[in-house]
Amino acid sequence: MIKQILLIFVRVSFLMTTPLFSQEIKVVNHEELQKAILRSDKQLTVVNYWATWCMPCLAELPYFSVVEKQNKDDVRWVFVSFDRPKQIERMKEIIRKENLNGEFFLLDDLKNQKVWRSSIDENWFGAIPVTNFYKNRVKILHHPSAFTLEELTEVVQQLK
Numbered sequence: 001m002i003k004q005i006l007l008i009f010v011r012v013s014f015l016m017t018t019p020l021f022s023q024e025i026k027v028v029n030h031e032e033l034q035k036a037i038l039r040s041d042k043q044l045t046v047v048n049y050w051a052t053w054c055m056p057c058l059a060e061l062p063y064f065s066v067v068e069k070q071n072k073d074d075v076r077w078v079f080v081s082f083d084r085p086k087q088i089e090r091m092k093e094i095i096r097k098e099n100l101n102g103e104f105f106l107l108d109d110l111k112n113q114k115v116w117r118s119s120i121d122e123n124w125f126g127a128i129p130v131t132n133f134y135k136n137r138v139k140i141l142h143h144p145s146a147f148t149l150e151e152l153t154e155v156v157q158q159l160k
Contacts, residue, residue: 029109030116038137044160045076045134052090056146057129061098063149077102
């Protein structure tokens with residue numbers, strides 16, 4: 001009986017100390033992603049393209065967390081991963097670790113790579129991280145490299 005009570009206590013304690021992942025990651029093709037990105041009207045939409053294997057991407061994610069917290073009511077945050085679907089658990093770990101909030105997508109559409117690459121930016125050659133900013137369903141800025149905290153803060157303040 002005491003073993004059962006201890007076992008229940010250990011399980012409950014583990015659940016209380018383990019943060020649950022509440023963010024949904026949607027696996028999408030290019031067309032679905034474009035619809036999701038462009039559904040917002042007047043609000044500034046920040047779309048960050050990243051991957052779990054990209055060190056510069058992982059280095060800038062904490063900055064997105066900070067700036068998102070400062071602008072959560074007037075900026076829409078979208079994070080698009082180029083990982084394979086089997087990496088979703090790793091994505092969840094990183095999103096939880098960095099305390100990111102927003103909408104999360106995994107772009108799984110290799111056959112349409114030419115189309116979606118040009119939709120990110122016609123001159124983009126595929127390096128990540130890359131971030132696009134949209135307002136009124138129009139891309140207003142393409143940032144083809146990693147941000148510093150100061151740069152991201154300044155750009156968001158100027159564009160919103």
